[in-house]
Each structure stands twice: as C-alpha cells, then as structure tokens.
Ligand SMILES: NC(=O)C1=CN([C@@H]2O[C@H](COP(=O)(O)OP(=O)(O)OC[C@H]3O[C@@H](n4cnc5c(N)ncnc54)[C@H](OP(=O)(O)O)[C@@H]3O)[C@@H](O)[C@H]2O)[C@H](O)CC1
C-alpha cells in the first residue's frame with residue numbers, strides 16, 4: 001500500500017511519515033501528561049523517521065525529548081534524515097545521543113517510543129538494537145511501539161531474536177496479522193490503528209478481524225420462529241461410554257443458543273444417562289441396550305432419523321475412537337448429503353479416512369484444535385502462522401469451512417481471505433469448551449445460514465460469556481459459558 005500510494009497515486013513517503021507521526025503524537029498526547037520526558041529510540045529507516053516526527057511534534061507541546069540513534073546518523077534513510085534536520089532547526093533544547101553515549105542507568109524518562117525497526121525487520125535483531133530492547137524491557141514506563149514492536153515479524157507474529165514488550169503499538173495504515181499470531185498477541189499490547197491516506201483501492205487485506213459490530217451489521221436479523229421446528233433441527237450424533245459429557249454440553253449449548261429443536265441421537269445403552277441430564281432435549285436411541293458406542297450397524301437408523309425434519313448435523317463430541325465408531329462416522333459423512341459440523345472424534349475419523357470424498361451438495365464446518373488440524377491436513381502445523389496458511393489453503397481446496405481453534409481462532413472459507421479473532425480464544429481448545437463451541441456453531445448455522453457467520457457468532461458468544469463471568473478465565477468451567 002505504501003509503495004502504490006507513493007509511486008502510483010503520488011503522495012510521497014515524507015508526507016505519509018508526517019501523517020503517521022502526527023497520528024501517533026496525538027495518541028501519546030492523550031496518554032502522557034505534558035512536560036513528561038520521552039526517550040525516542042531511532043533506527044536508521046523510516047520507522048526511525050516516524051519517531052523523529054513525533055519527537056519534533058511533542059517538543060512543541062512542552063515535552064522533554066531525548067533521541068537516541070541505534071545506527072550511524074549518516075546511514076539514515078532519506079526521509080528520516082530530512083526529519084533529523086527539521087528537529088535540529090527547532091528552537092527548543094532536544095538531547096540527541098548515539099547508543100554509545102547512552103548511559104544505561106538513567107531513570108529520568110517517563111515514557112519510551114520504539115522507532116527502531118518496523119516492517120523492514122529482515123533477520124534476528126542485531127546489536128545494539130538487541131541491547132536497547134533488553135534495557136527497554138527492564139524499564140517499567142509506558143512503551144509505545146511504532147508500527148510493529150521491534151523484533152516482532154509483522155506477518156507471522158514470530159519473534160526474531162528478541163522483542164520489545166509494548167504497552168501500545170501504534171500501527172500505521174493497516175493492522176498486521178502478526179499482532180494476533182504466535183507471540184504477537186502477548187507483545188503488541190493495546191493496538192491502535194493510525195490511519196494514513198492510502199486509497200481503499202490499494203487495500204487487499206490478508207485477513208479480516210472478527211469483531212462484534214461488523215458481525216452484527218452483517219448478520220440477517222432473525223425473526224423469532226413461530227414453531228420450534230421452523231428454524232430447523234440440530235441433530236447431534238455424540239457420546240460413548242465414559243464420554244457422555246461432551247454430548248450433554250453440546251446439546252445444552254445448542255439449546256441455550258435459542259434453538260427450537262435439538263435432537264440427540266445416541267446408542268441405546270447410554271439413553272438413561274441422557275434422560276436424567278437433558279430434560280428438554282429430544283433423545284433418539286439407536287441399536288440395543290448393550291450398545292455403548294456407535295457401530296456400523298447403526299448407520300441406517302441414524303440416516304433415517306436425519307431424513308426426518310430438515311436440519312443440520314453436529315457429529316463428533318465424545319464419539320470415541322473405536323474402530324467401529326470410526327467406520328460408522330465415515331459412512332454417515334459419506335451418505336448424509338446435508339450440512340454437518342464435524343468436531344472432535346469425527347475429525348479423527350475423517351483423518352483416518354483415505355481419499356474421502358465430501359458429498360457434492362454437502363456443506364461442512366470443521367472445528368479442529370491444532371492437533372486435529374494436523375491430522376486433517378496430514379502435515380505438521382508448527383505455529384500459528386502456518387496454521388493460518390494451512391487452514392486457509394485447505395478450506396479453499398476442499399470446499400469447506402474450517403474453524404481452527406487456538407489463539408487466535410481462525411475461520412477459513414472457500415473465499416481466499418480468512419478471518420481471525422483479535423481476542424484470546426485459547427479457552428476453546430480446552431476439554432469441554434470445544435463441545436460448547438460446537439453446539440453453538442451448529443445452532444447459529446441454523447439461525448444465520450452462512451457457515452462463516454455461524455462460526456463468528458459462536459466465537460463471539462463464547463467470548464462475551466467469558467468476559468461477563470466474574471470467574472477468572474483459568475477457573476471457568478464449560479457450563480459457565482453455555
Ligand atoms: N514507506 C512508507 O511510506 C511509510 C513507512 N512508514 C514506516 O516505515 C517503516 C518501514 O521502514 P523501512 O525503512 O522500510 O524499514 P525499518 O525502518 O523497519 O528498518 C530500517 C532498517 O533496519 C535494518 N534492519 C533490518 N533488520 C534488522 C535487524 N534484524 N537488526 C538490525 N537492523 C535491521 C534494515 O537495513 P539493513 O541495511 O541493516 O538491512 C532496514 O532497512 C514502517 O514500519 C513504518 O514505521 C510510515 O509509518 C508510513 C509511511
């Protein structure tokens with residue numbers, strides 16, 4: 001976007017830098033009282049240039065300014081060099097140091113601006129940048145990272161050697177996927193978007209953030225259904241001996257999403273467990289009383305039930321990994337041509353199924369945690385950036401939707417641009433929480449039709465309930481977010 005705005009559109013980099021610096025200075029002005037003393041670490045590129053603009057603007061607002069260069073001043077990029085000259089023309093006292101003159105035991109700074117490296121980072125952070133980062137991370141004063149915390153890779157969120165722990169990241173022109181992948185989420189601090197004058201026609205997002213207002217604005221208003229079957233039925237095929245909890249959580253979760261009709265299909269041997277736990281849910285037993293898990297002999301009767309009232313299928317929670325259940329699951333997926341949320345052990349069954357074919361007319365939403373994604377993708381998923389890329393590619397080539405649980409949660413569809421959460425969703429990979437998410441995903445799919453909206457609402461619903469709970473996240477139980 002930078003390059004196209006500068007070279008094609010015709011707003012030069014120096015002007016963009018002035019805008020970036022102005023936006024950032026406005027934010028710092030709102031956070032840090034005047035006459036505070038700011039330390040500006042400047043690299044040699046345009047990230048450093050941004051910092052020099054801010055130093056100049058804040059010096060006119062009665063702040064004390066110290067600028068410390070991490071590279072030789074005659075190495076400065078053209079725009080950064082121009083800004084150094086402007087700084088030196090001012091009539092206010094500005095302390096300008098090189099790293100060699102910087103004394104590490106100084107404590108009179110009230111805040112730090114990290115203008116060392118931005119999107120130009122191309123390898124592990126070299127000295128003396130790494131030394132400055134080490135010193136900076138020891139200070140307990142507000143740290144404002146410009147564009148990207150130095151050391152964080154803007155695309156992947158990987159740390160290259162070492163990284164600035166920022167309180168705020170002032171991101172210029174666009175948010176970066178790296179803020180939400182790998183270590184980005186825990187190092188960028190509060191991310192503030194500082195708009196630049198990039199024309200929208202140059203904006204090709206590599207991802208969209210799933211956020212509440214956008215999802216609400218893009219969700220059809222669902223009029224309340226007259227009869228409980230109007231919205232369709234969520235058929236849940238779940239459970240096995242010792243793993244009935246998953247089916248119970250998924251069914252309760254779907255019900256609590258306001259779904260009129262939830263039908264739990266279960267091996268007959270487990271029926272009385274559900275009778276006690278799921279009063280308002282319709283139970284449909286298959287097989288005989290000594291069946292404690294699904295077998296191939298149940299396929300026909302399950303398919304008959306699914307041919308009943310129109311609806312969608314959620315298959316997987318607590319199914320278990322018996323060979324017979326795996327074959328049962330593969331047959332159901334092969335013959336049920338409808339919409340299915342494939343979760344938990346059903347994903348395992350899918351991963352064990354050599355060259356499976358999704359029925360042409362079927363739509364699937366897969367909800368893998370990172371380990372299950374590896375099984376489905378049949379390749380290593382080494383970190384969140386790879387997970388982001390693999391989920392996106394897989395959804396497009398296999399023509400289904402993937403809700404890849406983890407941090408962030410990523411929703412990949414057949415469209416090329418995936419979506420991801422900008423907030424912590426690590427909770428959904430924990431036992432029990434995945435069942436709640438799966439139940440909500442099935443329910444919201446019936447409610448909102450579009451598969452990605454189902455995923456967004458399920459994720460946002462879980463997030464809202466997590467935030468509303470007065471329990472600390474670590475002590476939350478799945479039932480707390482139902
Ligand atoms: N381009 C624009 O119109 C705008 C850019 N903005 C800001 O500019 C930065 C990107 O600036 P850039 O000059 O491309 O790169 P950086 O400032 O991030 O990096 C500067 C140089 O640092 C060297 N470098 C790279 N990796 C390392 C490392 N691991 N250790 C030490 N030094 C490193 C590298 O030079 P070398 O010759 O040493 O390779 C970089 O060139 C962007 O982030 C924005 O902050 C404006 O905000 C908007 C307009």
Ligand SMILES: [K+]
Pocket residue numbers: 047114115116117118145146147148149150
């Ligand atoms: K930076």
